[in-house]
Amino acid sequence: MKGIKKQHLPTKICPVCERPFIWRKKWAKNWDNVKYCSEKCRRTTQKI
Known part of the structure; x- marks a missing residue:
């Protein structure tokens, strides 16, 4: 990922x-396993 500008990095939406x-x-x-x-x-999802 070296040399990639911040606006081109992959993004996800946090479900919480x-x-x-x-x-x-x-x-x-x-990265495929990151959810939050x-x-x-x-921790918030574990309390619910």
Whole structure:
């Protein structure tokens, strides 16, 4: 992903807050499995 401008990075919609979030380098290996934009949103779904 080196050399790609931010506007061209892949995005997803968080199912909890319904906001778009952009690909991060730490998610490079498992981008297909990433569902939530943050730890807070991930924890919110577990309480419901």
